[in-house]
Amino acid sequence: MPTLVAVTIISFMLLSSAPGDPVNSMVSVSNSGGGLKSSNDIEIQKNYWRKQLGLNLPLFYFSIHKLSEPDTLYKISNEAQLQQINERIKITGGYKNYIPKFVWYGFHNQYHRWLFGGNGSKGIIRGDFGLSYSKKVPVMEIITDKIGWSLFFSLLSIILAYAISIPLGIKIAEQPTSSFSRVSQTFLFLLYSVPAFFMGVLLLMLFANPDVISIFPPSGIKPTEGYSDSASFLEKLIDSLPYIVLPLICYTYSSIAFITRLTTTSINEQLPLDYIKTAKAKGLSNRQLIYKHALKNSVLPLITVFTSVFPSIVGGSVIIESIFTIPGMGLETVRSITSQDYPFVIALITLSACMTILSYLIADILNAWIDPRVRKSLSNKF
Amino acid sequence: MNILDTYHTIKQTLSRNRALRRACQVFCVFVVVVILAPFIANDKPLVCKYQGQLLFPAFSWKQKVVLPNQEIIHYNIGREWKLKDYDFAIFAPCAYSPNTIDADNAPRKSPFERQIIESSNKQLVSLPLKFRHWLGTTQNGTDVLSGIIHGTKISLSVGIFSMLIAALLGIGLGASAGYFGNNTLKIGYLQSIFLIISIGIAWFYGFEVRDSMLSNAFLQGGIYLIIQLFLSFCICGFIIYLFSFIGKRIDSKLKLTKTIYLPVDTIVSRLIEILNAIPALLLIITLSAITKPSYTVLICIIGFLSWTNIARLTRTEFQKTKQLDYITSCKAIGMSNFRVMFKHILPNVFPLILVQLAFGMAGAVLVEASLSFIGVGVPLDTVTWGSLLNEAHDHFSSWWLVLFPGLCVFTLIYIYNKIGAELSKIK
Numbered sequence: 001m002p003t004l005v006a007v008t009i010i011s012f013m014l015l016s017s018a019p020g021d022p023v024n025s026m027v028s029v030s031n032s033g034g035g036l037k038s039s040n041d042i043e044i045q046k047n048y049w050r051k052q053l054g055l056n057l058p059l060f061y062f063s064i065h066k067l068s069e070p071d072t073l074y075k076i077s078n079e080a081q082l083q084q085i086n087e088r089i090k091i092t093g094g095y096k097n098y099i100p101k102f103v104w105y106g107f108h109n110q111y112h113r114w115l116f117g118g119n120g121s122k123g124i125i126r127g128d129f130g131l132s133y134s135k136k137v138p139v140m141e142i143i144t145d146k147i148g149w150s151l152f153f154s155l156l157s158i159i160l161a162y163a164i165s166i167p168l169g170i171k172i173a174e175q176p177t178s179s180f181s182r183v184s185q186t187f188l189f190l191l192y193s194v195p196a197f198f199m200g201v202l203l204l205m206l207f208a209n210p211d212v213i214s215i216f217p218p219s220g221i222k223p224t225e226g227y228s229d230s231a232s233f234l235e236k237l238i239d240s241l242p243y244i245v246l247p248l249i250c251y252t253y254s255s256i257a258f259i260t261r262l263t264t265t266s267i268n269e270q271l272p273l274d275y276i277k278t279a280k281a282k283g284l285s286n287r288q289l290i291y292k293h294a295l296k297n298s299v300l301p302l303i304t305v306f307t308s309v310f311p312s313i314v315g316g317s318v319i320i321e322s323i324f325t326i327p328g329m330g331l332e333t334v335r336s337i338t339s340q341d342y343p344f345v346i347a348l349i350t351l352s353a354c355m356t357i358l359s360y361l362i363a364d365i366l367n368a369w370i371d372p373r374v375r376k377s378l379s380n381k382f
Numbered sequence: 383m384n385i386l387d388t389y390h391t392i393k394q395t396l397s398r399n400r401a402l403r404r405a406c407q408v409f410c411v412f413v414v415v416v417i418l419a420p421f422i423a424n425d426k427p428l429v430c431k432y433q434g435q436l437l438f439p440a441f442s443w444k445q446k447v448v449l450p451n452q453e454i455i456h457y458n459i460g461r462e463w464k465l466k467d468y469d470f471a472i473f474a475p476c477a478y479s480p481n482t483i484d485a486d487n488a489p490r491k492s493p494f495e496r497q498i499i500e501s502s503n504k505q506l507v508s509l510p511l512k513f514r515h516w517l518g519t520t521q522n523g524t525d526v527l528s529g530i531i532h533g534t535k536i537s538l539s540v541g542i543f544s545m546l547i548a549a550l551l552g553i554g555l556g557a558s559a560g561y562f563g564n565n566t567l568k569i570g571y572l573q574s575i576f577l578i579i580s581i582g583i584a585w586f587y588g589f590e591v592r593d594s595m596l597s598n599a600f601l602q603g604g605i606y607l608i609i610q611l612f613l614s615f616c617i618c619g620f621i622i623y624l625f626s627f628i629g630k631r632i633d634s635k636l637k638l639t640k641t642i643y644l645p646v647d648t649i650v651s652r653l654i655e656i657l658n659a660i661p662a663l664l665l666i667i668t669l670s671a672i673t674k675p676s677y678t679v680l681i682c683i684i685g686f687l688s689w690t691n692i693a694r695l696t697r698t699e700f701q702k703t704k705q706l707d708y709i710t711s712c713k714a715i716g717m718s719n720f721r722v723m724f725k726h727i728l729p730n731v732f733p734l735i736l737v738q739l740a741f742g743m744a745g746a747v748l749v750e751a752s753l754s755f756i757g758v759g760v761p762l763d764t765v766t767w768g769s770l771l772n773e774a775h776d777h778f779s780s781w782w783l784v785l786f787p788g789l790c791v792f793t794l795i796y797i798y799n800k801i802g803a804e805l806s807k808i809k
Contacts, residue, residue, distance in 0.1 A: 003652065201775055201788065
């Protein structure tokens, strides 16, 4: 929990101090639609949005600033004016520029409002991440809109990776000296070093290229004419199938390489142990030995890796999504950063941090569920 | 352990392990390419005799040269170097600089296609072999081979320097967390209060007073920003040290005996936890969107975000090692903490850290290449492996744009991973 608070404070401070006035872009966006407006009008509009977003509040509960600065400097939003004032302070402040002053603003500040809500916002603890600057819709709406494909790909790829790599890893561990094991180990190590973007472009070059083989479409996630209205989820899936294959390979290949290696090494660690020798002496077949005894004991690192995927479920993959133009969270992240839409970025960082902590928790629970030793030590503790 | 011993150990390890030797050799090739890059790929001739004057344009730092007949040659004329009538000239093996635009071969010429050049009498003729684009050209007509050769420098330096920062931070923090733990370092009661107060004041003098300078530095970016931030942190550190010193003095003057333990381990572990909870790539993209993109800043950001793994490893190893008998005897003969940590524990832990560093370098190279691939947070005018691949993204039917830069990134990451894997096998 303290970690989470620290993460939110860091991301909030970082992005609030980012250059550029967010209101400027909001007004200019609405301006282009409605013809010319007088500068007075624009100022009024800006002030409206500022109030709406709570930008006229102090940033945090307290601040430490120069003795020569007034307490209410945060209320000035015009950058040119602010610069002028700062220069004036610098000249006239004298020794007061070098004496710190501690100011307590109370609970009426931007961070508190963002966290717990207040004039117009419900706060993130009630699931409201604020308003997106550039789209002017709630951030939560964008997230629910975009998370679908990211969720789909992350989950499908991790399931696929486990389904392929655990049997493969066991096979390699069973006969470590066979030529199959050696070749596949080398190949997987090579595969592990291939960067995702290279793999993506390579796949595009080979399988979406009219000069070579053109079986898969190069970009997008659904047919350009869209789904038919009456299509069920399954029909939609079948429609999208050719679009899904290449990104899915891209998502999966490196985890296959990694998890296979992990499985092999952790089984190999178990094999020389005494209990395996006992089981062997008892007359168990090699297969039973591994599936019934060694695998169960080597499953802990696999669980940790499984839960480490959770943060990427919210974050998506920036690179793969931008290669195949999948309208998911990753692409949205790039868009929001380049268009200075910081509420979205803060929301994403916070959510990812939540998921990371959740993943630790789930890993612990799963470990306790599977491993009686862990359960025992936990029950001793409480 | 002196340098000669280290050298022998390295030599022995390399002679025993063939795969490691191969990987190191390839790495050395990359280093040589980086050092020789200006002489392997340059549009200026290495040596030429022009109008009776012997010139060494590729080796010269000057902007222009004045010939005896008052003709002025500017050194940055790009591809026009190839059109001059020389008495004789030796060009670099790849006769293009990474940013030189060869408009005649502009939209993506394949390595095997007929490449052309406009001769002195305005006719298009086949490109002579010595000026050939060996790996084809990009959309604008810049040379791919030259881009790859000059991009090596960035990929290598990002990996090495960011991991240098990460290693310094990670070993320092991890070692103190593991060695001191939560209940070794005692500080006085007043001193601790002074420490807490000093953090706020240090923040004020480090960042608030230097406000205008820092915001200026953020606008300028690059090495200037790093220096300014470093100065700020130095001021912070100095003030915190000053306050704790004063607190200690007052404690001893007033003869206050009440002490509390400084929870070094908890602080460092929390720090690691926080940094791990933030998605690294997202944070890097965000940070580099805030300041002006530059590779110096990128290196520092990657370094400051990736020390956590090294710190965690160092911490656990130090915790294990400090309980051994030889450390107790070191302490018994009155060695200082610093000496025990870095002269007696660190050498035993270092091989493990080296493994982690090799994998970390692979990660850093991957991050840099990914960022230049999507074109966020990196200066767009620099040609790197990632930016070449980015061109391939839009025109993936041009296989030479996909294959060659991609293979380079792959090779570099592979050899880092290989070095890491082989080192971890050596016990």
